[in-house]
Amino acid sequence: MQQQLTAWMRRRIKPAEEITLNRRNIYVLPTRNGLLFILSAALIFIAAINYAVSLAFGLAFMMVSLFVLSILYTFNNLNQVTLRRLPVRPVYSGESIAYNVELSRSPSRRHESLELCFDRGVVTPGDLLDVDRVQLQVFTPATQRGYLSAPLLRISTCFPLGLCRAWSVVDLDMHCLVYPKPIAFVMSQFNAGGGGSEDSALLRDGSEEFYGLRDYVPGDPLRQVAWKNVARGQGMHVKQFVDYVDSRVWLDWDMFFGFDVEGRLSRLCYCVLQLSRQQAAFGMKLPGVEIKPATGIEHRDALLRELALFQIERRGLAGSE
Amino acid sequence: MSKVADYQIPRSALGWMLLSVLLVMLPQSLHMPFWVTFLTLVCIAWRWLIFTGVAAYPGRLLRIAIVVFTMTLSVSQMRSSGIGLDSAASLLALGFVFKLIEMRHKRDVYVVISLCFIMAMVNFLYSQSVVATIYTAIVIIVITCAMLALNRSHLHPVGRGNLRLATVMALQALPLTIVLFVMFPRIAPLWAVPMQNSSGTTGVSDEMTPGDLAQLGRSSELAFRVQFEDSLAPLHQDLYWRGLVLEDFDGQTWRRTRRGSSYSEAASLNDFRWNWEDRVRLGSQALRYNVIIEPSNQPWLYGLHLAQPLNRELYQSRNFEIFNNGVISKRSSYDLISYRGSATDLILLDSARRRTTNLPGRGNEQSVAFAERLRAGVQSDRDYVYAVLAHFQQNEFYYTLNPALLGEQRVDDFLFNTRQGFCEHYASSFAFLMRAVGIPARVVVGYQGAEYNPYEDYMMVYQYNAHAWNEVWLEGEGWVRFDPTAAVSPERIEQGVEAALADDPAFREQSLFSAARLGSLGWVNALRLRLDAIEYEWNRRVVNYDEDVQSDFLANVLGDVTDQKVLFVLIALAFVATGAIALTVISSEPRSRRSVADSLYYQFGKELDKISLGRQRGETPLRYRDRVCAAKPELAQLVTEATRCYMELNYHTGVRKQDSAGQESTTYGSNTDSLAEFRKVLTQLRFKLLPFGRLRREA
Known part of the structure; x- marks a missing residue:
């Protein structure tokens, strides 16, 4: 299942040096916190029915509307962000590869609390608030020598309400040269x-x-x-x-x-x-x-x-x- | 996300969070025991101290202790006051505030946020007024602020514009909320829930003991609002809002004849099943009106005689009282038709006659003797009634709200000794005098009078309008209303209790800021009426928007209503609302960011235009720089610097350099630095070109 999904994603995602996110490659799903929020809205709704409290209906609907709004806002926070790969320094096997990724925006937009990571890797936070472009390092372990392709890069955000997460998986066609791990000995x-x-x-x-x-x-x-x-x-x-x-x-x-x-x-x-x-x-x-x-x-x-x-x-x- | 363990909730998020807890618990403190409020404040303070490092998270032992403590207290409270809304709310509140002190991770914060919303819902159970709604709106904005602050980038720790963004979001959420509120199908309650709360009962009581304190007469709380459909409201002196009929008298207290233990089982009682047509001769004038009653925690309702309820949940008793099925625990609305001039019980059953002429065997002998003497001197029962009223009128009886307390023989003491009292005293002794000579009579309690609100064309009835009067059965006429208080104090009936008691210090003291007091100040009174009109409209249109109102409304707007049609319209409207918001969200970008560099460059061109070196259309910055430098070599340095700043800001031409490993990299000057530099250069340029500007303006 997982493999099929990854294969499907691989097929869908075209490698490119530079990718601008838009509605075709951004996905939005509720977070666990968002589900909790919706659950409490449902509770309030049921209470509103039972106690026949009109304004409690209003409160539940307000929560639903805020949730819908947070979907739009979260999507917008990722929309039109451009990712571009930058040169990578070769590393030795066993170290971490620091892939350099440049995020940029169109000057009229603001993007906050972006998170970049490789599959289950360390998360690198980033912002596009006062600057139009920012250079981030995303880490992944160099497991073997050779010319390693980077795993799929995941960029995601929960801003502003944390109720849902917008994410995109991109392939910037990044590679890193990994040297063999040096082993010391008496020469x-x-x-x-x-x-x-x-x-x-x-x-x-x-x-x-x-x-x-x-x-x-x-x-x-x-x-x-x-x-x-x-x-x-x-x-x-x-x-x-x-x-x-x-x-x-x-x-x-x-x-x-x-x-x-x-x-x-x-x-x-x-x-x-x-x-x-x-x-x-x-x-x-x-x-x-x-x-x-x-x-x-x-x-x-x-x-x-x-x-x-x-x-x-x-x-x-x-x-x- | 491996570093969950040392996650620290950001300062601003915690601040907003604690503020929203405080705000959401504040209205609760009115209903809950004081120690819950106290614990709330302790927990809020504790959580803040945990953040500052002074206090620690509660240990395992303490947590267990807290759980045991909460359980014990809640159980003891439930045993004392029953499993009602209050005890449930306190239990919820306790769990809520204790969750606060172990709020460690982001997930915990969202649990607290959800509980905040649920507490806001609980607040609505107590009050749905305009003020409560506005307050809740503010609470929602504060909670949104907390969520925003929680998700702000920690790279920029200063929470900026949280409040503004939260307000914008709340406003953007409003259209969809309204669509859902109006269109989403309302469902009747799934199961019956007991709504008990401890806030005491208000309104008239089903017992009346003249000579006790007259608390009711002075309270300026609203009892109910009434709107007549065709605005043919009766005159003030005809506004007798009939509540309960008290038939049993034990020498001191008048009581309503109770069969069965509780009013909430009214529907199942035999008392309420009878044939209306047999006992009623309807009057010609029908009045249709709507009553919105404040929570009284009692089941009986008020209406003009003879009222026929139009709502399904209402029942009418043998004595034409109106009952709700269950106590009125929140503001409710009902519709009535009253037939004025109706007569009831033209033939009085023997059982009813026995009930309404019954007096205790002994006591008040002086009054009985007086009654018999008076009855012997007149021809008919009707004449006797007028004789008694005349007695009240012609002798020194006074209307006052703080009369002297009465002795053991209450009626005697009042009639021949103190001779001062309010409606209860008069109604009680009047009924006694009737029964003493065998005329069926009973006491009716309810409200008399109302205040008219011209802004929305309705009437307001206050607790101080509470009144007691009598009904006397006369041959050929049935039950006829008589008000002995009117004989003593006609202005009480014609102008209301405010006028009758305008000089009574006790009344003025009680209602210092009340309607009656403020009535004398013109604009304050107008404002008060206006505010009440808003409240009234809010109740009619929003709070009372239930399944019936909804189906009426939808039928009005959509014509014939089918489920599919409603669903279709709901989905369509929700889509339109969401789409409209989406347009505002996805294009709502702060434009100023874009134009800072551009506008500075534009000003730069403007400055140079003073010396006829303005930038030409389509000229690139570099070419422009070269042209200006050639024309004005003394400005070359400033112009080059300004162009460099602009290029850096707009095109990110960085400074290239090579590091030791031979890797090429580009470093960018930070934008804020470049902007500051640009501004500095522009100021210098302005200073240099100042004379030219002046010259031009002079010329």
Whole structure:
């Protein structure tokens, strides 16, 4: 039943970058509080019949009218709101994806107490009162790596009386690139990487020499975090110990022989993050993919992207961010 | 919605909520025991203290204690005053206010809101006056405010315009309410409900003991209103509103002959089944009129003699009294036809004669002797009646509302000793004197007189119009009305009790702000009559709108009424009303928001027009800016700034920047900032162009 409904909704809802809500895609149903309100109106009506109190009829009818009015108001509160997708930052698997959604209105309208959420997810409140557009973040967990499509986005409101809820389900065709979850380990196997011709240093964990502090990267072992700095409110940093070794490194699929696919990807991801932080030049070999050593943020992102999409069909990625 | 646990009802919502509870309980405090009112105030204060953090929610033990306490009190109250409206209302009120202190979540607030509406309904059971209706309208608006405040975005914690929006919504809800009120089919009560309330009985009593206090005579409460159909109202001295006939006399008290225990079973009593035609010779003049009676908590009704009820629920007794089936616990309306000049009981049955000539065996010997002496001196019963009236008239009898108390031999004491009293004394002794010589006589209690309201052409009868008079049976004439009070104080009958007692300090004191007192002030009196006319119309048209009135009304408007037709019209009208409201709701958008930036830009163009640099039709803001900058380089900075503000407000041209990760993002200046800046720039521009403006105006 639930699946059929979802399938029906999926069929009905056309994905688009920007959607303006109108009577075709807004639904209104009474809330539990609204049903309670109607129930008490019915009670008053029955009492009015039995005691033959004319004005109690009036009171019951007034409540019914207020309820009807609240349907109109609640619908109007959602009517003509425009939702537009904004670029999304890639995240690591296991984190929350923050989809950026922009709400806008025509200048003559006001919208209050709007709520955005994904299916049973955390609700993000928003308003369009003094501003014509507002940017909201709606969260959903990144359950697996790859190029994740956002679930259907639900925008709803109970304003003004809370007696009924107007909602709409839209598909903004949002996707998010999810990198594998980095898994920290001791990177000792890098020391015999290349020919040793260059003198640049490659940082290596587990050495004796204290090198300095660097920003915390998800997946870093917690015992290396410089907690004193955290306590001083200077942010999360990790203590680094280094050895000076050859910097030309190749990350290889076969380096993590014995792990399953996801295990290998997670460890490679950690290596990529660590190495790029050290601004080392490094390349990567995956089955069917080979990327030449280089440095820089673009290089890192390209590698992470390869890891994220490894053995995943890449259809329909043309419109990616 | 996982954070229900630490949900805190917003401050403004709680404030409105507590206010609506207070307002809805206020009229109840008149009917309920004082401790319910006290607990209401305690609970309201407690809930507020919970919000401020001073007090805590009640614990489990306390809640159980409260439930036990409420049950005990309610049961004890029901045992003392019966399961009636009052006890039910107090129980409801208690549950209602106790719910208040454990109002934690949004759901609880809606339970309290629903109970607020139900309490408002209970208030209508007690009063449906214009004032009560206006009050309830205000309560509805306040409750709507509470709902609004509850659903306002918590991103903008300051509750703005709640009251205004609630009022607008209430007004918008009105058309549909009226359509439903008029058109929705009214249904007769599904089951009979006892409507007891403790507010004491008013109106005349079925017992009369002359010499007790005369409370009734002074109250300026309204008893009933009367409207004659063809406005051929009788003269003031003919307005004897007959209530009850008292036949039993025990030497002190006159009582109505009661058969059976209760009046509410009137319909089933033999007393009310008899053949009208055999005992009545109808008069020629028929008067049709409608009476709207205030709640008296008694079953008997009032009408001019000889009245025939037109409503199904009314019954007539052997003595032509009119009874409602059940006590009058709320304002009710009934129709009567009175045949003036009718005669009843031309042949008096022996049983009736025995009843109406019966006197206690001993007592008041002086009066009996006086009666026999007087009767011996005249020819007929009729002459004897006139002789007694003349006796009252010619001797020193006084009409007063606070007479001396009477001794054991009440009639003797009054006739030969105190000689001062009001209608009850005269009616009682008159009937005694009749019976003493074997003439059938009885006491009738009811009202005499009325005040005419010219605004809506009806009459108002007050409690101080209460009166007692006599009916004497004469051969060939049947029962004839005599009023001994009229013999003593003719103005009491001709002009009303106000005139008769204008100088009586006791009467004036009691009715300090009453009709009788204010009657002397012209405009105040007019206002009072006008207000009562509104109340009367409200009652006739709205409060009395029941199934009969509805079907009459619909038949008038729609012609022949069928259920389908009514249903169709109801649905059609409801759709029209809802559609009309929908148009106002869905296009009711504050327009000022749109025009702020535009109007500022328009003013900007106007300012520059002073130096002949107005914006041309269809010119884009950027091109306009360039043209002005080229023409007036010294204004370039201001003009550029103003254009930037306008563009930002209208087109959201933000400032683009790149963050460390290489992601491009656009930050928008907040609108309020841009608006303020725009205004500042415009002011500067105005200041600079001030000389030009002046020059122009001078030229």
